[in-house]
Amino acid sequence: MDQLTLGFISAYNERVEPFMNGTIKVDGVELIPTYSHPAETFWRQLKFGEFEVAEMSMSSFLIARSQGADMIALPAFPSRRLFQTELSYHLDSGITKPEDLGGKKLGVAEYQQTAALWIRGILEHDFGVSQYKIHWYMERSEEMSHGGATGFKPPEGISFSRIDRSKSLKSTLMAHELDVAHVSSPWVRQANTLDRSSRIGGDDLSKIRPLFPDRMAEGARFYRKHGFLPVNHAYIIRGDIHRQHPWLAAKLYDGFVRAKALANQKLTEQIPTALMFGQEYTAKTRELIGEDPFPFGIKANRAMLDMITGFSCEQGLTPRKMKIEELFAESTLDT
Template sequence: MLEDALAKKLQLSFSSDRNPYLDPILVGGMQPDGMDLQSTVMQSSRIFWYQLHEARFDISEMSISSYLISLARGDDTWVGLPIFHSHHFFHTWSIIRTDAGIERPEDLKGKRMGVMEYQMTAAVWMRGALLHEFGVAPEDMEWWMERTEQSSHGGATGFKAPPGVKLNRIPEDTNIGVMMSEGQLDAAVFYHRDPASVDRSRIDLMSRPDIRHLFPDAATESERYYQSTGLHPVNHCIVVRRSLLEKHPWIALNVFRTFRAAKDDVVAQGRQLMEPYFQTGAFPSDRRSAVAADPLPYGVKANQKLLETVTQYVYEQGLTARKVEVEEMFAPSTLGL
């Protein structure tokens, strides 16, 4: 009986990095109606490489910037779903050398900036914040990129340095961590030393006294940025193989509803865990309404400004020859969500 039931369901491969909002699906067994997702947990940079180079999985997490670049180039392998499980204030992740003469973002002009991959969405948001909030353009810095042509996402999307941007490739026998520690770089978009990623850096930079974050108080800057822009940047979405969706268009809504239900379950558990703090007065009772709100909604409508901004940033930074419209990004059945 079980074998018969499974045979009637679509057997699909799915991959994403670990994320609390996706865990009910990745490890909790939650499944969309009509599908049996075979989940593979993988570091996100590797997922993107496999999807952009090989289209390995039917459904996966995807870099928004690389997806936009692919669409602008006419690659229609993937269709997006408005599932946004990864939000951060990326510009607050930037690190600097304390002896580089950088006290504020404006001091980055003329500095040497390390980046794992120039086209990565976190870097897009960081450059957008620097330009629109602090008047520092990408052309004002000298960029050093760690990923090689073979290991980069740009190797699959035809990446070339945008006009006016001075971009160097970091030699393969070194990396951002070494160059920051030796004073060969003044700053980095952010620092990542996960051995499961495609990146090479391994040094613990943040334990060094000569390295600090550009924004020492990231929480204060995050709040300021949000109040100024109304944006809580997102870097990943979920994509489905287009050929699969054309054959089974119902997949889009079924996946969206299941992923939204997974997030709602996690949020509800979080609120339940917070209840003793409200009951005992540790948290003010007038904050209940704030906790009841959803700061990370899924769907196109609730994220329209965010999506318009990231598509504009990718275009104005020279990563696409045209501005991709938000309506191009997502399955038609999800545009009204």
């Protein structure tokens, strides 16, 4: 079989890095890696379809597929986070707990991003705060956003505004122009062409507090209730490549599985020595959320997929609840 050369774009991720750097190989396939900030990756792929294989926002993928976008996903989920624990509020907002967010101004980088989808769903279903009772503010501009590539329009009944281009989530929260904002994402400090918070901010954090002071406690609560951690991204294959090479999806999925297994084997070796109690923290994390909090495959993720597709439809991002069979490559449906 001739060698198939594929462009592969992704952020650095320890569970995927063995695949990106060539330690894990797939017979008959040569991957040409491009490392990129997720926000830029998704925008480029949604707008231009540049790469044959790409990391992709789960929420934007659901929207794009509902519109007939020519891409198919693999059930390899490199990124999971407890997005509600990344919210911070201003002390003068009168907020002391999640249930206080009704009637408040809440800022996110992008309304349709996966983080915002999970935040809305969790606030509504776990804390009783309706998405329609919150005033939503978005940092990204229309032209430089994932929504700009998918034709985003604010869902009916939602209070929606954009943050002035001279400002950012961080600066508006510090000035108490927002009551609460998603400013603790691990990506927010990394410069990219879509987000402004890495460039426009401030240093006075004296009145900024985390909505969940004990992130581990909230993470344990969510995991006990739902049995999974919320997925952020997946990997997609461009549709033309998938049709030309129907064997490819299963091969790539196997590569992702092997890469994650190798990364897990080396997990304890990767704990920075500066973290004096890193070993203990790792053990505590495993105690709270299990040995493998990043499961791949359909079977292990069915409850999560049911929830995220339900949230997407419920929030008016997709016109109907998308089916697993129309999202993932057929050869991966039994994984």
